[in-house]
Amino acid sequence: MKDILLIEGLERREKIVFDYIFNYYYSSLCAFSMQYLNDRSAVEDLVQDFFVSLWIDAPHHKIHSSLKTYLFASIKNRCLDFQKHQKVLEKYKTFILFSTKPDDDSTDHYLAESELRQAIQKSLGKLSPRCREIFELSRLNGLSNQEISTQLGISKRTVELQISNALKILRKELVEYLPIWLVAWLIM
Amino acid sequence: MKLSFGKLDELLPGYLSGELSDEDRASMDQWRAASPENEVHFQNSLKAWESISLLNEMEQFNSFEALKKINTRILNPETTRWWIYIQRAAAILLLPLLIYSGYVSVRNTLLKKQQIEHVVMQTISSRQGMVTHFELADGTKVWLNSGSKLQFPTLFTEDLREVKLSGEAFFEVTKNEKQPFQVNVKDLNIEVLGTSFNVVSYDDEQMSEVVLVEGKVKLSAEKDQVKKVLGTMNPGQRVVYKEENQKVEVEEVTVDKYIAWRDGNLIFRDDKMEEVVKRLSRWFNAEIFINDPEIKSYIYKATFRNENLLQVLNLLKISAPIDFRITERKALKNGEFTKQKVYLMKKKV
Numbered sequence: 001m002k003d004i005l006l007i008e009g010l011e012r013r014e015k016i017v018f019d020y021i022f023n024y025y026y027s028s029l030c031a032f033s034m035q036y037l038n039d040r041s042a043v044e045d046l047v048q049d050f051f052v053s054l055w056i057d058a059p060h061h062k063i064h065s066s067l068k069t070y071l072f073a074s075i076k077n078r079c080l081d082f083q084k085h086q087k088v089l090e091k092y093k094t095f096i097l098f099s100t101k102p103d104d105d106s107t108d109h110y111l112a113e114s115e116l117r118q119a120i121q122k123s124l125g126k127l128s129p130r131c132r133e134i135f136e137l138s139r140l141n142g143l144s145n146q147e148i149s150t151q152l153g154i155s156k157r158t159v160e161l162q163i164s165n166a167l168k169i170l171r172k173e174l175v176e177y178l179p180i181w182l183v184a185w186l187i188m
Numbered sequence: 189m190k191l192s193f194g195k196l197d198e199l200l201p202g203y204l205s206g207e208l209s210d211e212d213r214a215s216m217d218q219w220r221a222a223s224p225e226n227e228v229h230f231q232n233s234l235k236a237w238e239s240i241s242l243l244n245e246m247e248q249f250n251s252f253e254a255l256k257k258i259n260t261r262i263l264n265p266e267t268t269r270w271w272i273y274i275q276r277a278a279a280i281l282l283l284p285l286l287i288y289s290g291y292v293s294v295r296n297t298l299l300k301k302q303q304i305e306h307v308v309m310q311t312i313s314s315r316q317g318m319v320t321h322f323e324l325a326d327g328t329k330v331w332l333n334s335g336s337k338l339q340f341p342t343l344f345t346e347d348l349r350e351v352k353l354s355g356e357a358f359f360e361v362t363k364n365e366k367q368p369f370q371v372n373v374k375d376l377n378i379e380v381l382g383t384s385f386n387v388v389s390y391d392d393e394q395m396s397e398v399v400l401v402e403g404k405v406k407l408s409a410e411k412d413q414v415k416k417v418l419g420t421m422n423p424g425q426r427v428v429y430k431e432e433n434q435k436v437e438v439e440e441v442t443v444d445k446y447i448a449w450r451d452g453n454l455i456f457r458d459d460k461m462e463e464v465v466k467r468l469s470r471w472f473n474a475e476i477f478i479n480d481p482e483i484k485s486y487i488y489k490a491t492f493r494n495e496n497l498l499q500v501l502n503l504l505k506i507s508a509p510i511d512f513r514i515t516e517r518k519a520l521k522n523g524e525f526t527k528q529k530v531y532l533m534k535k536k537v
Contacts, residue, residue: 019255026251031242044249048258055262113246120239138205139240145207163201170236 003067013058021067022051027113029075036079046078072110123173127166134159135166197233204237307345313337314355316473319450324351327362328369331450334471335390356388356470358450361403376429377415379406385421386446390470396429399446409434454492454500461486461510465532472497474528483510483532501530509535 009017026047033043054061063070111119124132137143137151138159145163149156196219202208203216220230314320314332321331325343332338336355349369361369363382371378373389376396383403389396398407400421407418407427411434418436421427426441445455454471456464462484469476474497478484488508492500501512515529 022255022258023251026254027246027249030249031246034245040248044254048254048261051258052261055258113243116239116243116246120243123236123239138201139237145201145205160198160201164197167200167233167236168197170239171232174236174239175232 006067007063010054010058010061010063013055018051018055018058021071024112024114025068025071026051028111028116029071031113032072032110033075033079036076037082042082046082047075050075050078068110068112119174123170126169126173131162131166134162135170138163196229200230200233200237204234307341307343309339310342311337311339317471319452321450324349326364326367326369329360331358333357333449335473353387353389354391356386356390356449358384358386358447360384372410375409375411375431375434376418377408377410379408380404386443394431396431397426398429399426399441399443400424401443401447407436448491452494454490456488456490458487458489460484461488461508461532464488468497468500469530472500472528474530476530476532479531479533483534486510497528497530504532505535511535 006017006021010021029047029050030043033046034040037043037046061070065073124135127135134148134152137148138145143151145156145159148159152159196216199208199212199216203213208216220227312320312322312332314334314336316335318334319331321329323329324340326349328349330338333356336353336357338354338357339352341350344367347367349364349367350372351370352372354373357371359369359371359380361380361382361384365381369380369382371380371387373387373396374391376389376398378385378387378398381404383405384401385403385405386399386401387396388398398405398421400423402423404423405421407421407429409416409418409429416434418427418429418434419438421438424440424443426439426446428437428439429435430437442457445457448455449471454467456467461478465476465478468474486508488504490503490507492503495503498514501514504510505512511533513531513533515531517525517528519525
């Protein structure tokens with residue numbers, strides 16, 4: 001759906017538009033917030049609060065950027081506000097300051113769940129069947145390289161080479177889709 | 189230690205899964221720190237590595253469940269707020285409303301009591317040659333024919349709406365199943381729900397007549413406190429009740445003829461001259477005598493609209509082998525006049 005249509009619908013308080021936006025972005029906004037607040041229920045409350053205010057004050061939310069940028073930027077601000085109110089660990093704080101810097105000018109790299117799923121599916125399709133199998137055992141099933149080599153009856157070195165190959169291809173395919181904040185989230 | 193990109197890629201899987209030896213891990217860290225270019229390369233690999241984990245993370249959040257929660261917050265609060273105002277307003281209004289309605293109901297019962305005490309019987313009579321139209325307290329419409337009278341209460345407070353008729357009247361009764369309407373004529377009772385019908389019962393006659401236009405009426409005779417049910421009438425029926433033997437005669441009729449008097453019309457359809465004369469004399473308040481017995485059974489057919497007695501008699505003369513003679517009205521000593529006397533006779537050929 002066109003961004004402008006969504007924004008207009010939201011300003012007119014059309015519930016169907018609101019529901020669409022909510023379903024589309026909710027999970028990714030929550031996952032995004034997890035890098036600031038490592039607390040699942042706190043994250044959900046925060047994102048839900050934001051959407052409630054978005055609905056109630058819809059005509060007053062002037063959205064000049066893309067809808068996606070607006071949503072992620074708003075959530076980020078709320079996360080930072082939330083942290084100010086919470087006594088957060090100093091170490092954690094410095095980490096956030098460090099990690100939030102790069103994403104300021106690359107907000108368009110944010111992905112909704114469906115978009116990410118599509119990008120991953122597309123990228124995995126480019127791998128050879130064997131390579132994909134090994135990568136999925138590692139990432140989807142959470143097996144260690146050693147466990148994969150035992151299960152498939154191949155050497156650990158072969159496993160590592162296949163994963164290395166997969167990364168090479170995925171890196172190329174996914175790099176423009178994947179958000180920079182993902183890195184920050186991973187390090188935590 | 190210098191590492192090529194190729195060598196590094198081989199170390200990545202072990203590094204990312206944490207299965208690398210300390211030595212290899214150290215050389216990887218060293219490589220990452222060596223140049224920004226190396227770090228970007230590493231981070232891109234990391235993203236590719238963790239993209240599936242991110243997807244898994246997203247999948248942990250159920251937007252549909254969350255939307256349900258949101259909806260109770262954004263839809264109910266408004267209606268709840270709205271309801272609270274209504275409730276508050278209702279609560280505020282309730283007390284004066286209760287007081288007022290209490291006042292009204294007390295006043296009404298007092299008023300009703302007063303009215304019941306003040307219910308009086310009222311009589312309306314129709315002068316000769318005139319039809320009187322009026323409504324009773326319950327909305328029932330009454331047409332009272334010439335020389336008839338109706339007795340009724342100013343307010344129907346009993347279980348039965350009872351009126352007493354002498355003469356001829358047409359009723360259009362307001363329906364009220366809880367309070368049936370009853371017309372009493374001499375010893376005949378006509379019980380009604382909601383209907384329209386014509387009643388004829390003159391005191392100088394030994395019979396009463398009911399013509400039902402629509403609805404249903406129940407007839408019963410009451411003599412010396414003994415009630416005898418005569419039957420139920422259907423629309424289009426004419427019942428003639430004879431007092432002497434408390435018997436009824438029923439016939440199917442065209443009702444128009446019997447109710448036309450309401451509009452000032454006199455309709456005769458195959459009526460014997462005897463009957464015609466009876467109705468004419470009532471209508472015009474005159475005494476009409478038939479001198480020739482042959483004329484009595486003469487069958488007559490005519491419709492009169494707003495004609496006076498003389499005009500009617502002239503029409504009679506033209507349309508039937510009948511002639512007439514009128515006597516002048518004489519002034520009596522008390523200032524009243526005698527009734528007009530009309531004599532009908534066979535036309536001389």
